[in-house]
Amino acid sequence: MKTIDFSKKLADKGLRVTSQRLAIIEAIYALDNHPSAEHIIEYVKENHPSISVGTVYKVLDTYVEHDILQRVKTDGDVMRFDPLLDKHHHLYCVESDQIEDYEDEELDQLIASHLKKKGIKNFEIKDFKLHITGNFK
Amino acid sequence: MKTIDFSKKLADKGLRVTSQRLAIIEAIYALDNHPSAEHIIEYVKENHPSISVGTVYKVLDTYVEHDILQRVKTDGDVMRFDPLLDKHHHLYCVESDQIEDYEDEELDQLIASHLKKKGIKNFEIKDFKLHITGNFK
DNA sequence: ATAATTGCAAAAGCTTTGCATGGCC
DNA sequence: GGCCATGCAAAGCTTTTGCAATTAT
Numbered sequence A, B: 001m002k003t004i005d006f007s008k009k010l011a012d013k014g015l016r017v018t019s020q021r022l023a024i025i026e027a028i029y030a031l032d033n034h035p036s037a038e039h040i041i042e043y044v045k046e047n048h049p050s051i052s053v054g055t056v057y058k059v060l061d062t063y064v065e066h067d068i069l070q071r072v073k074t075d076g077d078v079m080r081f082d083p084l085l086d087k088h089h090h091l092y093c094v095e096s097d098q099i100e101d102y103e104d105e106e107l108d109q110l111i112a113s114h115l116k117k118k119g120i121k122n123f124e125i126k127d128f129k130l131h132i133t134g135n136f137k
Numbered sequence C: 001a002t003a004a005t006t007g008c009a010a011a012a013g014c015t016t017t018g019c020a021t022g023g024c025c
Numbered sequence D: 001g002g003c004c005a006t007g008c009a010a011a012g013c014t015t016t017t018g019c020a021a022t023t024a025t
Helices: A003-012 A019-031 A037-047 A053-065 A105-118 B003-012 B019-031 B037-047 B053-065 B105-118
Strands: A070-072 A080-082 A089-093 A099-102 A123-136 B070-072 B080-082 B089-093 B099-102 B123-136
Touching: A003 A019, A019 A037, A019 A053, A037 A053, A053 A080, A099 A123, A105 A123, A105 B105, B003 B019, B019 B037, B019 B053, B037 B053, B053 B080, B099 B123, B105 B123
Parallel strands: A089 A123, B089 B123
Antiparallel strands: A070 A080, A089 A099, A123 B123, B070 B080, B089 B099
């Protein structure tokens, strides 16, 4: 995805296009491994030394609100961000902080139909996400 | 589970039994909804006003290390704790911070056999957990 | 006795907030 | 021009840490 596409993406959502916002979304795609805010700040500062921490957090919030990013839960206390919006699951490495996307429509169907058939008492299911732990090799 | 059982549970793991440790594990069972450290502290202070925050965190860490508790991931930045150790999944309410356990061996089998059959390239699966979001009713 | 646990308080780490300045539309 | 976004710095919150005093075994 090129810079110009990011501009359009923001404009289409009614968001103002600023160089900080572009740098942040470019960073997330460039970093590519569900970066934390800290990783993003570090990366963006290379070409944007004066960007401030508060701005990055505000922009990330804005992106999550406008469905440009998803938050990714981790065991630790840092939030990480994922630009993939299609339904997918995550692979968590038990030895490092690596997180990868895992898409599997067949699995989605399998789980969805099982849950639909069986139902959960007193609970209306909206969505589900599988957290798979293991080792990359 | 009675107090005496908690004592035994700790002793069996080679942990020293202290009134703080007992109060903390009792609190978790009493609170019963995957309490946060803050909830636990609040509850324990009723009968144990002088307990300190640091102690509670240290004891929770000890319990997790010794497989007496599991950590539960949340969207927010607070860690929560679960005394159920059997394999299970979690139901997350989208409107509140309620979290419930969900056990479903049939589902576990279904997912396990699908993943085993299909495999994941460059990844060795150790375990998986489903995060189901929706509404309690 | 002695090794582990507690309480206290300080500090760390991540994230949020308020407000004046500056930039986009 | 008007409004929104940014930078800065301070503060907030949860969690961690160090150490002396206390307690369990």
